[in-house]
Amino acid sequence: MERFELLSSKKLEKIMHKIENIRAALIGDLCLDVYWVADMTKSELSRETPHFPLPVIDERMSPGAGANVAANIAALRPAAINVLGVVGEDWRADALLKVMQTSGINIDGIVRSKEIITNAYCKPIRKGISSVEYEDPRIDFANYEDLPKEIEDELLKQLDRVIDQVDVLCISDQLRFGCITPAIREKIISFGQKGKMVVVDSRDRIKEFKNVMLKPNEIEGYRAVYGTAITDVLNEHEQHEYSDNDMNNDIGNCVTVEKNTIKEMIPGSYINAAKILAKENQAHVCMTLGPNGCLYTDGMRLIHVPGYKVQPPIDFCGAGDTFLSGFSCAMATGVKPWEAAAFANVAAEVIIKKIGTTGTASPEEIRRRHKEIIEEKTSSNGNRDADQ
Template sequence: MIDIKTGQVLAYEKIEQMFLQVSKLRIGVIGDGCLDVYWKANMNLSELSRETPHYPLPVVEERTSLGAAGNVAANLRDLGVGQVYLCTVIGDDWRGRELLNHLAMKQIDESHIIVYSDWITPAYCKPIRTGISHVEYEDPRIDFENRKSLSFHQEQKLIEQIDKLVTKVDAIIVTDQFKCGVVTPRIREVLIQYAREGLMIAVDSRNRIDHFTEMILKPNELETMKALHYQSKQKEPSMEEYIESARSLAQRQNSQVCMTLGEKGAIWIDKDQVTFVPSQAVLGTFDIVGAGDCFMSSFVSMLAAGFKGADAIAFAHLAASIVVKKIGMTGTANPSEIRERWIRLEKSL
């Protein structure tokens, strides 16, 4: 059975009920914490270097924010979740210290974070140039990423923190971002066992969504097709093919699946029930960076609060539609912004 929702905006009373319920939640985030760094360079100030045949980038503004698992935690906090914990491994470096500063400002619990001197705090650094026209151009990113896996001893210390965390929370979100990241095969098996025991665990994995079972999986359409080695007979898969691929992943991994389809919406597979929830159109310029983190945090929060999958997805669409309008940043959506967006959508219908 396929249940296609109309895409109507949630009732305002339900939105308020959702905010009330999530304020009672305790949610943990496990995975790859990251720092996003923005360097804005004004090329009008650049002068040819005396030592090299290059024009340097004169940085006039520097901004940092939480990324990856950190951004998921920030979204949970700004949404109004009562208690948010981040469990990760960071390095003893300036990026790690900056990440901890952001967590403190957001009042995100950092007691389950481990610091190692031989580990790198991941970061995405984005140089942005401006010139005479004031148009901004983004240079290739500068990435800080670990090229080796956690040692057995380091994994064991992280498992000890996970064991402590699960006793405190109503749900866990796993962010599996990097090839050599925090969510190793051994860590993954620990999480799968907790899911089998009944703890709500939802996973967002860039490259290994098919390695997780017994959980709530949130891949996009490309991650799903890749996991299944699925090739469409058409240039763009049909909705029937999308649904079939999401259903196949759910059956194979013994999991619930929320497959996002960008601006089209999302497909929710819960046992034999298939629900498609369209999203509302976002007009004008937009930036999808951070939208997936916002969707994930909003969606899981509402599921953990006891709302149905379709309602949780509709709320997540609403929150993510705010973040995509925040250009040049990994943004979040707070209750005031969500209420304002609801009013605008209601007037447009």
């Protein structure tokens, strides 16, 4: 297995400069994240019901799912970002579209319909009784039927309209009853077959996409190939050092990779899954591995791009969206996939320090994090030399 450690500062700057000239599009499931903060010291027993109401003192809204990927792309300041998707004729759609427009996102490709419920995740948070904040059960707005044919047709028209205007098409397929229908998926695959840069993130259907760049996380990739989650069986097997024969290991065998900063374990089955997915789907695969970075393969070549330790507190919410956006934009600049992955790793490490929100990573924040990594590596190497 090869390893690509880190972009040089010069290469990082070159990528960010080129991103300013790319045109990106995203099609996918658009959601609104809502946070309602209730101060329970102000709550009084209701006269009408035997309950204490939640006195909301703060309301926050942010883009979620594909909308958050789009916001992260916009934060990298490309020449254009167009979003395609579906929303309803409701207050959640109004709020989501406003948030997206504020971020500089072109929403002309979003189809609105009364037949659609705008997806939203509403999180009531209680505070004031103690120093601890409590999150009540989430309130979800979701669709439970397939996308109506007339809306699907309009979305296909929007895809045909924008595809020749963009350098990269990003897919965020997150919901069971979302907008990436079989017909739209086939259209996306046809773009990949014609040479368009297409990067796909799909929670449950990553195996259905061919001739594109696939970006599953380790669980999604493993499940797509083996039909179950590796966490169900990982602890039943021993860990061992990596060798060239490990590509055919049984479930749970691990690759131990030594780095300058930390020692990490990559299950051999993740490697197998990535290779099988690439070969069977005639695709390139960039599988994210949480704090261990990511793994790139075209079915033959294997390149590990490590992550670097981020001091707690950390929050992984939204890190996958940030990786997807950074990786897609970097790929559109023409760099190698492992270079794009290294760029995306740095962007994701910015996000996990933003607690309680998905958030975005700006070019300035990416530069700052990249500088921190270089300084930490230099310091670590200096300490190692002193010990020898």
